[in-house]
Amino acid sequence: MSLRYALLAILRVGPQSGYELQKQFSLSVGHVWHAPDSQIYPELRKMAAEGLVETEDQTRGERGMRRLYHVTAAGDRAFIDWMNGPLDYQRFRDPAHLRAAYLESAEPAAARAFLHAHIAHWEGELAQFEGELSHIDALSNPMLVRRLESTPADEREATIEYKRFAYEGLADRARGEIAWARRGLALVDRLSEAAS
Amino acid sequence: MSLRYALLAILRVGPQSGYELQKQFSLSVGHVWHAPDSQIYPELRKMAAEGLVETEDQTRGERGMRRLYHVTAAGDRAFIDWMNGPLDYQRFRDPAHLRAAYLESAEPAAARAFLHAHIAHWEGELAQFEGELSHIDALSNPMLVRRLESTPADEREATIEYKRFAYEGLADRARGEIAWARRGLALVDRLSEAAS
DNA sequence: CTCATCATGTAAGGAGTTACATGATTGG
């Protein structure tokens, strides 16, 4: 149910089309929340039906069209309410830790491949998080700049600091996963030496 | 799709009924994977239809019944193949970090409440992970003991060490989340002082 | 004219949640 709040968070900065939102979701915002176009378009329609957003249809060339979505007062209210309310945590469900708990059932080579893939996966994520952090510091993220323009001067620091805070948390998590998998590799080595 | 592998992992230790599996999912194994009964019963039926498990019906008292599930050779093969194959990572989707990135939109009190709730949530998880770790060390986890009984002596160390490894990773993650939220609380304090 | 990009969607299905629904057995 957080998809609509992710959409509202972006749309509150300024009206955008489904297509633009989808681009955001595969780039910057996609680091904290991902959604494919096939999920975005129907959700926007539902939100429009519920009065959280309003559409503005624009023509593009002769026959092309583009539908911009604006956040309504009700949408703004819904976002603020969500921000101020309790967050529900999903149940724990992690394929990597499930597999790790039974890793003696895998060949040592497969166990190593799994851990190397885990490291590669989180190194990729880490690179994106760190890239985002340097964009924040350099004020070179276009979304953030646009957001700051529509933010009162005395709230700009908070906007930047909380964005940093979120991405630092993500980077820390990625580093933790990498360190864990490295310890796992050492463990596989130790156990397969012991067995031989 | 990992649910069935979680079920196979448990059933490989010994045959169990849907009810017993559901108990496991709300206790020990539930730390790495959770599933409600309404998902377990249908999945077991599907797995039986695909030949991964076999049923053994038992009577309980006069009219009661109990259906035990055994892993078949095909089920064992499927589990081993899953363990040796690549793992697919889900896209990132984290309501807590989404909210953190826009925390300036929340009242300072609500921001603090969110972070305190985050700490409380992960402290609860951490306590469970640490409890599990001490059960592993004391060999007082009944599932693990049962698993070790059906494990050749030379693989017992690996079974224990990988289980430790998985839970240490989970505990580290919980500690990271707690540390992150504490830094968030300090940030809220700093920013609300600056504003006043 | 062709290709990348802009633009909008539908359909089918898997995974997970919440609520509903029923009944037997065992221990106190």
Place this chain on the structure above:
DNA sequence: CCAATCATGTAACTCCTTACATGATGAG
């Protein structure tokens, strides 16, 4: 006899994924 626990499910719904489907515009 009553409550806790054992035991098995169905139904409706949301969320998400993957694949399918179409067409316009602008740059080279």
